Amino acid sequence: MLEVQRSLMWRYKVSIFSVLLALLPGLLLRSLNVDVDISLLFCVAVVFSSWYSGLTSGLFAIVLSLIAIYFFVSPINLLGTSHISNIPNLLVFCGVALSINWLISKRKQENASVLDLTKRQQVDKVLAQEQANHELERQRLRAVLDILPVGVFISDSKGQLLENNSAARAIWGDSAPLVEEVDQYQNYKGWWANTGKPLAAQDWALARTLATGEAVIAEEVDIETFDGQRKTILNSSVAIRDKTGTIVNAVAVNVDITDRKQVEATLRKSEAIAKARAEELEIFMETVPAAVWIARDPHCHHMTANRAAYELMRVPPGSVMTATPPDGKYTFPCKIQKNGQDIPLNELAMQQACRRGQAVEAEFEFIFDENDIRYIYGKAVPLRNDSGAVRGSIGAFLDVTDRKQAEAERQQLMSLLHQKQEWLDLAHAAAKLGCFDWNLQTNVNIWSKELEAIYGLQPGEFGGTYEDWAKWVHPDDLAKAVAKLDRCWSARTSEFFTDFRIVKGDGSLSWLQVRARIFYDDAGQPWRMVGVNIDISDRIQAEEALRRSELMFRTLADTMPQLFWITQPNGYHEYFNQRWVEYSGTTLEQAQGNGWQHIVHPDDVERTKDIWQSSLRSGKHYDIEYRLRRALDGEYRWHLGRAFPLREQDGSIVKWFGSCTDIHDRKLAIEERAQALERERAARIELEKANHMKDDFLAIVSHELRSPLNPILGWAKLLRMGNLDSKKTTQALEIIERNAKLQARLIDDLLDVSRILRGKLSLSLSPVDLVAAINAALETVRLSAEAKSIKLLLQLSSDALKVEGDCNRLQQVVWNLLTNAVKFTPEGGQIKISLEKVGSQAQIQVSDTGQGISPDFLPHVFDRFRQADNATTRKFGGLGLGLAIVRHLVELHGGTVRVESLGEGMGATFTVLLPLIPTVSQTSTSDRKLVSSCSPNLNGLRIVVVDDDIDSLELLVFILKQYGAEVTSVNSASEALKAIARVKPNLLFSDIAMPEMDGYQLIQKVREMEVFQEEKLPAIALTAFAGEANHQKIISAGFQQHLTKPVDPAELASAIAKFMVTPVQPLTTSH
Structure with a gap:
């Protein structure tokens, strides 16, 4: 049946009631921090109003919802510029709500057309009216859609686009097609904004909503319009269902956010720039060498400061950094003064900038103590708010103490420079020095008045060109000077100097020296030359006089018989005369510096250097005797070296002048005389000693010669008497023979010593078998040993040990050692004779168990005429020559002899070492001679x-x-x-x-x-x-x-x- 018409007032009450029901739960949920989209609740209110009371009630509910959203839903003042990003959401809501309202109204109209047949005519009339109303509503919807700032597409359930508004056509282009199915959505080009991946037909929000029934809210998509433009949109979609829940339509809303994206990009860029500027400012504040304060209020109660400010004030970071805090407590560790007067705190630069509203410059001092004052310069400017009122100030201050000191020093230097300039002018005049500045490209040559005076010109008389200068130069020197200048220019040399003569107006000549610097342009061409001309006429004359004087000096030095040299104050040898060169065989260059040391005798070098360095340090005269090698024959000759310093008037040393005088012959004569005196003294002592020894020796000789004569004469006289039996006769003959041999041996020893003293003792050399020689010597003493019951132990090497020597003399060596051992070994003692090979030598040892030798006498055993004491001489007899002869004979054979004894009563061991000759395998002629000589x-x-x-x-x-x-x-x-x-x-x-x-x-x-x-x-x-x-x-x-x-x-x-x-x-x- 047809829905009963409700009164207009009732329909509006329903709309108000439904909007309130949507608003209150939404506000409640928001107060509970539940994130809910209230626009969805208002959509529900619009649906209810449209369904219950029709199109007008739905439109009224939409208006009420917009009013509620504007006044009660956060953010408040939604249409303000600060919330412009939320306007697309509001437009989407409007589009969706209008679409829903229109569809519900249409649905209700369609339902009304199927009412009771009995009321067909009425229905037809009503339908006609409804159609008229529907068309009116459609036109109204079209009008609403066209005035919406967002693009709206309406499709049926199959995806056919039924409607789009002018905003949609503005977004996509007027040629945007109304496709008939979803697959044709591919004609619309789009890419996901976050990934850049292109959208397929089924990826569009409208297609997905038709497929799933789910709403799609604000997907960001990049699109290419049908007129080729690139844009960014927010794409949303929602499904419209009938009473059974079947999707009958769908609405897509496109919001063009291209401008917003650009604004956002610009905003992000601005924010990044602002952040970078803030970081840069922060870094600048921390790195700038200036101390910076920022006052946050016009009274400068609250300030922030950078690190340099804390360091300048010498307070830890975080300290109060204002001189005028709210509590009025001054916390800085210094006084703030200007010209010695305290500055009121409200008159400081930043406080004045806030009070005056203009920039303030200031100079003042921080007084930490009387010896620690820092000079400060700074500037403060006010900070203003949007209305132009002063809201604070900023100040930057520098510690200019160093600059102040530098300024004071600069003033002092300027004063000194002015004084120096006056002195320089005087020096130029006194030194006859003038300056010039020559522009080589314009040929303008500027001379100082001093230079004009040097040329004999009045001030300003010089013409100022190259030609004006050239006419004063001596013709013989002009070409050379110009040629040298051309070579400098060609070689791009920056320094130029030369000497030349000028002819003055009065015809007199003067020598000048030019010293200049040449400047080149970027092309390498000379363009400027600045320098001085110095009148060196006096110097030239002095150099000529010096040259003549030096020639005379060198001629004198080279003709001197001494070696002459000159050094610098530091000891560097710079000159040697010709005599030195000839004597040392070196050139002047080789001898300079320390090159002279190589001819000094190696034993004298260090002493020479030490004495020379001592003279250099003290400035005292140098005096030494040393040996210098003569190159001619390599002989080191004694020289007397002497040097004296040449001093300035202030006592400083200018040069050292030295000479070496040959004193070799004189020194040798002195040494020879000293040696002669020493020899004479030693000879006198030796003569006295010899006289004493001679007396002792003569007494000994007399005793030793008379002692054997007594038994010889006695027994001979007894034999002549014929009263002796055969036994006594034999005994007498043995005694006479023994004493005769003893006397003969004494005479031989005396003769041998005589030969030794005169160096006339020589050897008859041949190979000698030491075993045979030792055996032969042993036989001569065997009877004497047996007479004292002395045991002879013989230990001879089995090797054939042969030496190059005199067989008789070697027998004499062994015989003397054995005789000495028998003499000093008591009865029942023992004597050991050994022969062995030790390396390349033969070792003969004679050891006894006799009297031994005291440590004091041991070094004198081999001395001539030396015996331990008189008691020994009287007890044992002998001249004390045997061991001296042994040592001499052994040394003549190239060997050595030594004695060892642990002391008196401990026996003694004599060791003889003789060099062996190589052993041959066959018996040679020399061997046969050896055998025949010893046998x-x-x-x-x-x-x-x-x-x-x-x-x-x-x-x-x-x-x-x-x-x-x-x-x-x-x-x-x-x-x-x-x-x-x-x-x-x-x-x-x-x-x-x-x-x-x-x-x-x-x-x-x-x-x-x-x-x-x-x-x-x-x-x-x-x-x-x-x-x-x-x-x-x-x-x-x-x-x-x-x-x-x-x-x-x-x-x-x-x-x-x-x-x-x-x-x-x-x-x-x-x-």
């Missing part, structure tokens, strides 16, 4: 013996025959010549001192007889004449060997056997 065998040897002393002759004959020789004896030289011719001997044995014809004449005759013979008769002289002079005379006469009487039979046989191995070579060292 005498004279079998078959024919010997002629001549001696005028019958006793000696018979003794010799007997000895030689004992060793197997065939001996022919004669007692005169003439008979000897006959025997030689008759016997043809292998050896001549001759005495020297003989009557009528001595041994020298005999050997001369023998050698004359051998003139035409290839082989020479070997000859040995046996005589009582000892000494080196007799030995040399005998050898020179023609003898090959010299033996002295008395002679030991074994030694005689050994000497002959050794000699006969090489009969043509003289053996000159067996004495």
Whole structure:
């Protein structure tokens, strides 16, 4: 049935009631902080009003909803400029609400057309009326839609676009099509604003609402309109359902937010800029070296400040930074004054800027204490609000203490500069120096008045061009000066100087020196030249005089016999004369500086440097004697070095002048004289000592020679008496033989010492087997050892140890050591003889258990004529020569001897080291000689013996025959010549001192007889004449060997056997 018409008032009451029902819950939920869209509640109110009371009631409900939203829903004053971003939401609400109202009204009209058939006509009439009303409402809706600022699209349930308003056409273009289905939505181009991904047909809000029935609210989409423009819209959609809930229509609302997006972008950019400016300001405030205050109120009660301000005030950050706080308490640690007077706090710069409303500059002082004052300069400007009223001030202040001090210093410097300028002008005049400034491009040359005076011109008389200058220059110097200037320009040299002459107006010449700086333009062309001209005429004259003086000086220095040199005050040697160059063999350049030191003797260098440096430091005269190497022969010669400083009037040293005088010969003479005096003194002491030793020695010699004579003479006289039995006779002969040998040995020792003292003792060198030599020496002392029951221990190396030496002398060394050991070893003692190889040497050791040697006497054991004490001399006898002879003989063989003893009563050990010769595998000729010399065998040897002393002759004959020789004896030289011719001997044995014809004449005759013979008769002289002079005379006469009487039979046989191995070579060292 048809719905009953309700009264107009009732319909409006329903609308008011429904809007209130929507408003109150919404406000309640908002008060409870529940985020709810109240516009949806108002949509419900509009739906209810439209459904219940029709289109008019719905429109009235829409108006009421807008009024409620404007006055009661936050944000208030929705249409204000500050809330412009919410207007699209309001427009969407209006569009949706109008669409709903229209659709419900239409639906109600359609429902009314199907009412009771009985009322068809009435219904038709009503429908006609309704259609008219519907058309009217449609037109009204169209009008409402067209006045909406948002684009509205209305579709049916299949997606066919039924309506769009003018705003939609303005957004999309007038050619925007009303498509018939959802798939055709692809004609509308769009992209998701947040991702840039294009929208498909089904992605549009209207399509999704038709598909799901869900409303889509304010999706941001970038679109391309049908006229090619790019825009950004907010796209929303909502479904319209019938009573059964079926979607019959859908409404899409597009809000063009392109301008808003641009505004937002501009706003974001502005905000970023504002933020950056704020950060920059903050950084500026913290980094600016000025102290900055900002007052937040016109009374400057509250201020903020930067770090520099806190540092300037010397207070910690966060402290009160105003001089006029609200409580009136002044907290700064200093006084604020100007020119010594306190400044009232309300008269400070920032306070004045606030009070006057204009900028204020100020200078004042911070007085921290009387010695700590800081000068401050600053400026303050007022800050104003929107109405122009002063709301505070800002001030920036600098500590200008340093600048103040610099200003004071500058004033002082300016005053000084002015004074200096006056002095400079005076100096220019006094130094005859003038300035010029020459523009090379315009040829304008500006001269100072001093320069004009130098050229003999009046002030202002100079023409001011190059040509005006050139006419004054001497013709011979102009071309050279110009050429040199051209070379500077070509080489882009900035410095120029040269000397030239000028011809003044009166015809006089002056020497000038120009020193200038050349300036070049960007193209490298010279454009300006600034410099000075100096009148150097006096200097040129002085240099000429100096040159002549220097020439004279150098000529004098080079002709001096001394080595002459000059140094700078710091000791740098800059000059040496020609004599030095010739003496040292170095050039002047090589000797300069410290190059002279290399000719100083290495032992004198450090001392020379120390004394020289001391003179340099103290300024005292340099005086030293040192040795300098002469290049000619490399000889170091003594020189006397002396140097004196040349001083200025103020005492400062200008130069050092020194010389080296050759004092070598004089110093050698002095040293020789000193050495002679020392030698004389030492000789005198030695002579006194020798005289004393001679007296002692003569007493000893007398005692030692007389001691063996006593038993010899005594027993000989007893033997002559014939009263001795055979046993006593044998004993007497042994005693006589032993003492005779002792006396002979004493005489041999004296002769050997004599040769040693005169350096005449020499060796007959050949390879010597030390084992054989030691055994031979041992045999000579064995009887003496056995007589004292001394045990002899022999420990000899099994190796053949051979040395290059004299067999007899080496036997003598061992014999002396053994004799000494037997002498000082008590009865029942022990003597050990050992021979071993130690490295490349043979070591012979003789150790005994005898008396030993005291530590005090140990260093003097090998001295001549030295014995431990008189008691020893008296107890043991001897001359004290044996060990001295041992040392000398060992050293002649290239060896060493040493003695060791733990002290008296501890025995002694003598050690001899002799260099070994390389061992050979086969027995050589030298080996055979060694064997023959140490093991005498004279079998078959024919010997002629001549001696005028019958006793000696018979003794010799007997000895030689004992060793197997065939001996022919004669007692005169003439008979000897006959025997030689008759016997043809292998050896001549001759005495020297003989009557009528001595041994020298005999050997001369023998050698004359051998003139035409290839082989020479070997000859040995046996005589009582000892000494080196007799030995040399005998050898020179023609003898090959010299033996002295008395002679030991074994030694005689050994000497002959050794000699006969090489009969043509003289053996000159067996004495």
